[in-house]
Amino acid sequence: MINASWLLIAIPLVSSAILLLAGKRSNSWGHWLGVLASTASFVVGVGALFELLGKDASERVVDVHLFDWINAGSLHVGAGLRIDPLSLTFVMLVTFVGTLIHVYSVAYMEHDTDRRRFFAYLNLFVASMLILVLANSYLLLFVGWEGVGLASYLLIGFWNHNPNYATAAKKAFVMNRVADVGMIVALGSIFATFGSLEFAQVLPNAEGLAAGNQGMMNLIGIMLLVAACGKSAQFPLQAWLGDAMAGPTPVSALIHAATMVTAGVYLIVRSGAIFTQAPNALLVVAIIGAITLLFGAIVGCAKDDIKKTLAASTMSQIGYMMLAAGLGPIGYAFAIFHLLTHGFFKAGMFLGAGSVMHGMSDDVNMRNFGALSKFMKITWITFGLGWLAILGVPPFSGFWSKDKIIESAFATNHGEGWQPWVFGLVALIGAGITAFYMSRLFFMTFHGKARWSSEESSELVHRHPHESPALMTWPMIILAVGSAFLGLVLSLGDRFVTWLEPVTGHVDEHEPVIAVPVLMIVTLVLVVLGVFLAWRQYGAATVPTTPPHGSVLTRAARADLYQDSVNEAVFMRPGQYATRTLVFGDKKLVDGAFTGLAALIGTIGIGLKKLHNGYIRTYAAMMLAGLIIVLIVAYVIWN
Amino acid sequence: MDYANYLYLAVILFTIGGATVLLRRNAIIVFMGIELMLNAANLAFVTFSRIHGDLTGQVVAFFVMTVAAAEVVVGLAIIVSIYRSRRSVSVDDINLLKN
Numbered sequence: 001m002i003n004a005s006w007l008l009i010a011i012p013l014v015s016s017a018i019l020l021l022a023g024k025r026s027n028s029w030g031h032w033l034g035v036l037a038s039t040a041s042f043v044v045g046v047g048a049l050f051e052l053l054g055k056d057a058s059e060r061v062v063d064v065h066l067f068d069w070i071n072a073g074s075l076h077v078g079a080g081l082r083i084d085p086l087s088l089t090f091v092m093l094v095t096f097v098g099t100l101i102h103v104y105s106v107a108y109m110e111h112d113t114d115r116r117r118f119f120a121y122l123n124l125f126v127a128s129m130l131i132l133v134l135a136n137s138y139l140l141l142f143v144g145w146e147g148v149g150l151a152s153y154l155l156i157g158f159w160n161h162n163p164n165y166a167t168a169a170k171k172a173f174v175m176n177r178v179a180d181v182g183m184i185v186a187l188g189s190i191f192a193t194f195g196s197l198e199f200a201q202v203l204p205n206a207e208g209l210a211a212g213n214q215g216m217m218n219l220i221g222i223m224l225l226v227a228a229c230g231k232s233a234q235f236p237l238q239a240w241l242g243d244a245m246a247g248p249t250p251v252s253a254l255i256h257a258a259t260m261v262t263a264g265v266y267l268i269v270r271s272g273a274i275f276t277q278a279p280n281a282l283l284v285v286a287i288i289g290a291i292t293l294l295f296g297a298i299v300g301c302a303k304d305d306i307k308k309t310l311a312a313s314t315m316s317q318i319g320y321m322m323l324a325a326g327l328g329p330i331g332y333a334f335a336i337f338h339l340l341t342h343g344f345f346k347a348g349m350f351l352g353a354g355s356v357m358h359g360m361s362d363d364v365n366m367r368n369f370g371a372l373s374k375f376m377k378i379t380w381i382t383f384g385l386g387w388l389a390i391l392g393v394p395p396f397s398g399f400w401s402k403d404k405i406i407e408s409a410f411a412t413n414h415g416e417g418w419q420p421w422v423f424g425l426v427a428l429i430g431a432g433i434t435a436f437y438m439s440r441l442f443f444m445t446f447h448g449k450a451r452w453s454s455e456e457s458s459e460l461v462h463r464h465p466h467e468s469p470a471l472m473t474w475p476m477i478i479l480a481v482g483s484a485f486l487g488l489v490l491s492l493g494d495r496f497v498t499w500l501e502p503v504t505g506h507v508d509e510h511e512p513v514i515a516v517p518v519l520m521i522v523t524l525v526l527v528v529l530g531v532f533l534a535w536r537q538y539g540a541a542t543v544p545t546t547p548p549h550g551s552v553l554t555r556a557a558r559a560d561l562y563q564d565s566v567n568e569a570v571f572m573r574p575g576q577y578a579t580r581t582l583v584f585g586d587k588k589l590v591d592g593a594f595t596g597l598a599a600l601i602g603t604i605g606i607g608l609k610k611l612h613n614g615y616i617r618t619y620a621a622m623m624l625a626g627l628i629i630v631l632i633v634a635y636v637i638w639n
Numbered sequence: 640m641d642y643a644n645y646l647y648l649a650v651i652l653f654t655i656g657g658a659t660v661l662l663r664r665n666a667i668i669v670f671m672g673i674e675l676m677l678n679a680a681n682l683a684f685v686t687f688s689r690i691h692g693d694l695t696g697q698v699v700a701f702f703v704m705t706v707a708a709a710e711v712v713v714g715l716a717i718i719v720s721i722y723r724s725r726r727s728v729s730v731d732d733i734n735l736l737k738n
Contacts (some may be wrong), residue, residue, distance in 0.1 A: 614734025616669070617661050624657065 002051050002062055002083050007044045008091060008134065012037045013127035013526045027116050034119030037101045038126055040264040042095035049088050050489065052235035060085055060502045063136050063200055082136035082199055086503040089336060090259075090266060093343045097258045098126045100475035104351055105250040107471035108358065118158060118248065125151035133266060137198040138187055141267075145183065145231070148260045149176045155255060170241035175240040179230020186223035189216060190274075198462035203273040217274060221281025224271055225288065230525045232264025232318050235292045241315055242299075245307040249354030251306055253480035256349050257314045258343040265339055266317065268325040269332045272504060276328060283419075286326025290426040293319030295561060297433035303555035304547055305364045306353045309441050310346070313390070316434060317342050324405045324425060325452075331408045333506035334495040338401035340496075341487045345389035345398060348479030352383035355472055356385035356445060359465040360452070366441065367545045368461045375465040378473045380446050384481035387442045389483040391435050391527050397487025403429065404491075406523060428454035431523050435530025443539035451545050460545075586600055645686040653679035666718045666728040670711075677707045 015037030021029050026033070052060055061084040070077040080088075102122060109115040128147025135141040157169030187197060193209060193216050194202045210217050228234065233241035233256075244256050255261070268275065268285060275282045296316030303309040321339050324331035357364060359376055373380040389398040410424035453460040460474040467473070512519060549555075556562060611622070652675055659672025681700045688696025722728050 612737055614737030616730045616733070620660050624661070 002048050003064060003362060004044065005048050005064055005083055005134065006066055008041050008048070008095075009127050009130045011040045011044070012123040012130070016120045016123035016127060019106050019123065020115055024116075027604055030116030031106050031119045034123050035099065035106065037123050038099040038102045039097060040111065041126065041130070042099050045088070045091040045095045046068075048083060051091060052083060052085070053622075057498075057502055069140075075292070077137070077139060077197070079140055080198075081134040081135040083134070085499050085501075086266075086270065086336065087133045089340060089500070091130060093340055094126060094129050094133070094259050097343055097347045097479070098122070098254055100131075100478055101250045101258075101347065101351070103253040104253075104354070104472050104475040105248075107469045108250055108354055109248065112248075114158070118155075121151055121154045121158070122250075122254070122434040125155065125255060125260070129263070132263055136200065137196075138190060138202070139197045141270075142183060142187060145227075145263065146180070146488050148255070148263060149173065149180075149231075151175075152244070152255050152260055155251040156244045157237065158247055158251065165246040168240075168246035172240040172244050175237050176230045179227050179237055182223045182226025184232070186227060188506055189220045189223060193220070199270070203271075206273040206277050214278075217278040218281045221271075221275050221278035222284060224267055224274070225281060225285050228264030228267045228285075228322070229288060230264075231267075232261050232322065233292075233315050234264065234288050234318065234322055235295055236563070238292060238295070238315050239560065242308050242311050242560060245311050249307065249350060249357060253347045253350030253354065256311065257346040261314060262319055262321070262339045264471055265321040265325055265335055268322070269336055269504065272325075272329065272332050273326075279328075280632030282326055282328055284326075286323050286419075286423055289319045289322030289324070289326050291319070292316065293323060293426060293430045294433070295319070297430050297437065298553075299557050299560055300437040301433065302367050302550070302554050304367075306356065306366050306441060306445060307350075307364050309366070309437065310350055310353060313434070313438060314346060316430065317346065317390070320402060320405050320427065320430065323427060324408060327408050327411075327423070329505050330430055330507045331405065332405040333500045333507075334401060334408055336500060336504075337439060337487075337490070337496050338398075338405055340490070341389065341397040341401045341483070344479055344486055345386040345396075345483035348476055348483050349383055349386040349390070351472070351476045351479065352379050355379040355468040355476065358468050358472065360463050361628075363461070363463070366444040367547065368452055368463075369445045370448045370452070370543065371446070372465055373446040376446075376467050378467060379476065382443065382473075383446070385480040386483045387438055389487070390438050391531070392431055393527065394524075395488050400487035400491040403520060403523060406431065407512050407516060407519060410514055410519060412513060424513070428519075428523060428526065432459070432526035432530045435527040436534050439531045440538050443534055444543055447539050449542055450635070451543065473491060488501070526607075570578070642690050646683060648708065649679045649683040649686065651679075652676075664729045664731050666721070666730050666733075669730055670714055670718070673714075674707060674711070676692055677703055 015033055019026055019033060022030070052062070061082070063080055063082050065078055065080040066077055068076065069079040096220075102119070103114075105118065105122065109118050112118065125148060128151055131143070132141055132144025132148060135144060152609070153169050153173040154173050157166050160166040160169065190202060191197055193213055194205055196202060206217070226237075231236045241256060241261070245252055275285070293316050296312045296314070296319055300309050300312035300316060303312060316569050317338070320333040321342070324335035326339065353364075355376065356369065356372060356379060359372070359379075360369065363369075387397065389396040392399045392402040406424065406427045409427045410420050412420050451460060452463040454462070454464055455460050514522075546559075549557070559565070611618075656672045656675030656677075656679060659675065660669050663669055663672065681703050683702045684696040684703070686696075687693060688700075700713060718728055721733060
């Protein structure tokens with residue numbers, strides 16, 4: 001199956017093209033074609049996975065050449081796929097979760113007239129994401145990178161008849177372009193340093209070339225980080241993720257929680273060999289991760305919109321992954337592990353949120369929810385499993401991945417002195433805050449008093465909550481099972497870490513600055529504390545339906561810690577002034593010079609026009625005069 | 640005989656021709672002035688040819704005569720057609736090319 005791995009990309013791509021080109025004719029069967037394409041891709045992926053598992057660990061990195069892409073003089077760029085444990089992990093995540101979300105969308109988008117187009121975009125996204133993770137060169141990776149950006153734009157703005165949603169899509173697109181500048185600079189720097197963009201040429205040579213090129217390595221690292229920050233919604237390019245919730249909920253689940261936003265983490269881990277040679281850049285990665293981790297968690301505590309809370313949580317969890325990736329080789333495997341488990345439980349929770357919205361007339365305000373556990377049993381249980389997983393409660397999957405990240409952050413492998421303490425404590429505190437805001441979401445939605453009423457006469461919001469159809473609940477159930485057991489299954493005997501070793505390298509056991517059992521207990525105590533606080537405030541007490549004024553911090557968190565205002569004041573306004581000044585300068589100076597010149601010549605022409613009066617003898621006299629002048633001049637020169 | 644006298648005659652003829660072109664209004668007369676100038680030039684060519692003892696000037700004079708004949712044909716045709724349309728051959732009436 002490895003040799004046929006191009007099918008992974010080709011199937012959803014072709015399906016997407018068919019759905020887009022066939023138009024309305026495919027309305028009746030288009031969504032099933034989308035599901036089928038995604039499933040077929042998954043099946044091919046499973047085949048490749050088993051073939052790779054059958055090989056020795058040392059032979060598990062396979063490059064498949066597809067075709068010669070660019071042949072220009074001495075420059076040869078081939079398009080090929082790299083099948084290795086890392087890329088296949090992603091393939092499994094993208095196709096499996098993707099397929100479930102396709103199935104879910106069949107029911108969720110049932111009443112949308114453009115459901116076929118939605119599936120075309122979903123397939124386009126799956127194909128682009130697979131190009132991104134399967135590419136064997138940075139150049140092909142960039143193709144997928146832009147492809148997911150496009151798919152994300154199309155899907156966020158899927159309901160673009162609403163100007164706010166269209167703006168949100170544009171915002172995501174523009175912020176991703178900012179990050180792409182970093183990507184392009186990184187590509188150029190890599191090519192200048194290594195003379196190639198293929199992983200096979202670049203990554204093994206990083207160690208040898210690092211000695212004389214320390215500055216270059218750090219530049220590449222930082223630029224890759226800028227790219228990753230945009231795609232993965234990391235500080236300071238995270239502002240688009242909250243608005244991206246404008247898209248249909250399955251999109252939020254697939255793209256803005258489980259897969260696309262993890263592309264940045266993939267990029268960093270894939271470029272691990274470069275980052276290992278650029279310790280400064282690696283430190284910046286960890287710092288960015290730590291900042292985003294807290295940032296997302298704080299924002300998540302104040303949001304009342306269920307999807308935006310989950311978006312803030314995504315930001316925070318990807319912060320964890322970035323932090324882990326920034327710890328160097330000891331963290332790479334755990335970053336990917338957490339990415340995998342997060343992909344499951346976050347997708348499950350987003351689908352749960354979609355199910356809640358489905359039952360509550362598309363309302364997203366958690367202050368209008370409450371006591372839904374009685375009406376949506378399946379949603380409640382599946383969401384609860386995701387909740388326990390993200391909290392890091394043993395034995396659910398989040399525990400296995402997040403705890404490892406916290407342990408690694410406290411380890412001294414990545415730096416001495418302040419680093420283990422700062423990163424460790426941030427990760428630890430983050431776990432506590434995560435417990436608080438996720439429990440807040442859970443209790444506000446499913447527990448407490450109902451803040452809606454089924455009678456129309458009531459002054460509360462009028463709703464008829466009901467469980468979603470089977471097509472929606474089954475994906476949620478499967479994801480919930482994954483959220484519950486995936487971590488346990490994969491971490492038995494360090495199975496997952498060993499599996500990734502051909503890519504991330506082997507790292508010996510490390511000793512955290514605090515003993516592991518103590519760390520585990522402290523984490524659990526913080527989590528329980530977070531849950532308890534949330535229960536006291538949002539489970540046991542009555543939640544007001546209008547948000548209270550709140551403290552300064554609450555108001556700041558509600559406004560995304562003023563990130564949008566800062567962006568507007570620092571980048572947008574000066575940018576607008578700069579363009580306005582340039583336009584003014586262009587009109588007055590440049591255009592002025594040219595129109596002035598034209599006017600001058602015109603005036604001279606009008607003056608000269610008088611000489612042409614139409615009388616032949618005037619012309620003859622002028623010729624004569626000219627001749628005489630020429631003769632005089634010639635005479636003067638010759639003498 | 641002094642060759643200079645031929646040149647003086649050529650200058651006088653050219654000047655008369657030039658003055659005719661510049662001052663007269665009748666297109667036919669203007670045309671005659673041009674012919675006069677051409678022939679003054681021919682006279683100068685022939686004279687110089689004689690002075691230098693070389694036939695080139697005389698050959699050129701023949702060329703000028705040929706060109707003058709062709710020019711007369713075209714020019715007279717234009718004048719005749721203008722006369723037909725405007726009933727006038729005064730060059731001051733024909734100023735459509737002004738400005």
